[in-house]
Amino acid sequence: MTPLLEVSDLNISFPRDGAPLVPVDDVSFMVSPGELVALVGESGCGKTLTGLALPRLLPRGAVLGPRSAVRFDGTDLTRLSERELRSYRGRRIAMVFQDPMTSLNPVMRIGTQIAEAIHAHRKVSSRDARERVLALLAEVGIADPPARINAYPHQLSGGMRQRVLIAMALAGQPDLLIADEPTTALDVTVQAQILELLDRLRAARGMAVLLISHDLGIVAGRADRVLVMYAGRIVESAATAQLFAHPAHPYTRGLFASIPRLDATTTRLTPIRGTVPRPDQWPDGCRFHPRCPVAVSRCLTQRPPLELVAPDQRAACWVAQGAAT
Ligand SMILES: Nc1ncnc2c1ncn2[C@@H]1O[C@H](COP(=O)(O)OP(=O)(O)OP(=O)(O)O)[C@@H](O)[C@H]1O
Ligand SMILES: [Mg+2]
Structure with missing residues (x-):
């Protein structure tokens, strides 16, 4: 594919x-x-x-x-x-982040926020946008969308807020x-x-x-x-x-x-x-070698490429590749 x-x-x-x-x-x-x-x-x-x-x-x-x-x-x-x-x-390409509270506007109803996301991507009438918001809320598993569309973020649970963010991400299809x-x-x-x-x-x-x-x-x-x-x-x-x-x-x-x-x-x-380790302290060779239980001398100096070790599987490890010395 x-x-x-x-x-x-x-x-x-x-x-x-x-x-x-x-x-x-x-x-x-x-x-x-x-x-x-x-x-x-x-x-x-x-x-x-x-x-x-x-x-x-x-x-x-x-x-x-x-x-x-x-x-x-x-x-x-x-x-x-x-x-x-x-x-x-x-x-x-849409993104959803970890913390729904910082990604949502606390003083704006969730329906309005999702509608804004829809308007940002395509020209639609307010009525069509409302229909899309209701459909998106249902699609992300929020019960009773007509009631929830007017809620503010703090009135929802963390899981519900994450669903709202996902609905916003879906707005652009x-x-x-x-x-x-x-x-x-x-x-x-x-x-x-x-x-x-x-x-x-x-x-x-x-x-x-x-x-x-x-x-x-x-x-x-x-x-x-x-x-x-x-x-x-x-x-x-x-x-x-x-x-x-x-x-x-x-x-x-x-x-x-x-x-x-x-x-x-x-x-x-x-x-x-x-x-x-922090990025300014990454070691030479395989960066995992200081923590690795099976590291050999080659791992200290040579970077292992990401290579096939089995069908559907690549690993950047000299030992897994059978190339440890
Ligand atoms: N703006 C920046 N300036 C300098 N260093 C940064 C900046 N943003 C991230 N880093 C550094 O880049 C490294 C990778 O950061 P990143 O946020 O991508 O890690 P992560 O795998 O997502 O970690 P976490 O699981 O904590 O979210 C970290 O060491 C971080 O300190
Ligand atoms: Mg991160």
Whole structure:
């Protein structure tokens, strides 16, 4: 299948005195139409910056590398003008962020906010917009839309607010929804409901979803494919079933080990020691080597490329590739 999104050599740096910070370093991946891809990794690995780079919403001061390309439906978005980008942002690529309270206007009724999102993307009459708002509220699973349309954000639960944000994101009928930690602020049951909603929406709309999370356990059950990110790089990319059955990268195995599970497999896995170093302290070679239980001498000096280690599975690990020396 032709990919909907093809990211290659995505490199994001922040110039400063001395060497620049490079929190995202040559990241490449693809998302097919209608596919649900999870991007996981601990805090500070570069997940959010990667997500923001796709519709080119990077923070001020961030510089994209010269070889970086973000091909969306064949067009390299990194080459477009701000004006040209407008027909992509919100319309073809939409984003949902973690904290619905900061993304919603507290003094505006939710119906008005969703209607604004609709008006931003297409010319519609107020009456048609209202009908669309009601339909969107129903689509995201909000009961009794005619009653809720006039609510203010604080009158809704956290899960409901997240649904409202998803409804706003759907207003432009995107082909790709980037959801950055959409459930982190919610309790476990509500998290599961939001993920189920995203899964249902992508099935119903044929919309692709890039689901960003630090929690492998939460997202992986719903994803077709998982990208594991560590210290600015993708270290493993695999079909979800394959990743669960045989995680290839020691970092992925460590992430699995930190998921609380009732079955016995956890006893074979050791949780990862230490924390992700800051971008100005990333080590040479494989950046995971100081925390890796199986590192060999080559890992200290040579960067492992992301290569096939099994069908549907790539890992950037000399040991997993059978090339450890
Ligand atoms: N505007 C900025 N200027 C300098 N460094 C930044 C900036 N934004 C992010 N960074 C750094 O880039 C790295 C990656 O940040 P990012 O927010 O993408 O991580 P993340 O994987 O989303 O983490 P989290 O799980 O905590 O959301 C971090 O070390 C962060 O400090
Ligand atoms: Mg983040």
